[in-house]
Amino acid sequence: MSxxxxxxxxxxxxxxNVALMLELEGYKTCTAENGRVGVEVARQEKPDLVLCDVMMPELDGYGVVQALREDDNFANTPFIFLTAKSDxxxxxxxxxxxxxxxxxxxxxxxxxLAAVQTRLARAEALQERMAESGGFNPDFTSHEPLQKAFSLTPxxxxxxxxxxxGKSNGDVAAILGMSEKTAKQHLGTCFQKMGVESRNAASLQALEVLSAR
Structure with missing residues (x-):
């Protein structure tokens, strides 16, 4: 099924243009002209992947990804930003x-096409692992398994x-008694050691470790 x-x-x-490129490769597409409509369409259509502009009226891309990530139905849906900003x-x-x-x-x-194919393949692999394990059942009582698995400092x-x-950098800083800048720096080092580029990807790898029996 496409x-x-x-x-x-x-x-x-x-x-x-983007829709046409994807449809020529056999993908089904649905579209929205701004972030607010995009969130509504996502909930109606339940897409396998979301491509989203950053700068938009009514609700920008950051608002869209936050709204969708708060919905359990989209917790693991691949999300790719389209941005004119190279910063x-x-x-x-x-x-x-x-x-x-x-x-x-x-x-x-x-x-x-490469980005879409890669993210869809990873999402499928994750779904298979979750199905095999019956879903994640993480133990959050200790950070030591993460320290050992990814060669992290305590x-x-x-x-x-x-x-x-699900804590923000600000939350983490308050909980651990550090500045938000320091929390962000530590997280950036985690990304490097884990070979990931996003909070979502890091969290998924961490959940696998914390769910291991």
Whole structure:
């Protein structure tokens, strides 16, 4: 069965162009012209992957990914930002909110297809592992399993443990008695050691470790 992809983009020519590129590869598409409509369409259509512009009226891309990640139905749905901004700080903000990847506009066909295929494949693999294990049943009582699994320092492992429970950098800083900047730095080091680029990807790997019997 062909996968369904939601494209949330306020520029109609870009929206049509991306949809056409995907449809020519056999994907089903649905579209939305702004973030607010995009969240509604996502809940109606339940897409397998979301492509979303960052800068939009009514609700920007950061607001969209936050709204969807708060819904259990979209906790693991691949989310790719489309951004005209090449500034790494904008990309990192998106990753911290729960995006899995980003593409810089104008989107190159090969880059688009590669990103979509990679993220869908990872999502399928995750679903299979969850089905085999009966879902995650993590033990959050100790950070030590994370420390050992990813060669983290005790402090880095503590930060990752709280992030995996859905805490923001500000929350983690308050809980562990550090500055938000320090919490962010520790998390960035965790990403490097784990070979991931987003909070979502790091959390999924951590959940696997914490759920191991």
């Amino acid at each position: 996968k369904k992809i939601l494209i949330i983009e306020d520029q109609a020519p870009m929206r049509r 790494r700080s904008d990309v990192r903000i998106g990753m911290n909110f729960g995006a899995d990847d980003y593409l810089t506009k104008p989107v190159v066909r090969d880059d688009l 402090r880095e492992a503590e930060v990752l443990l709280w992030v995996t429970q």
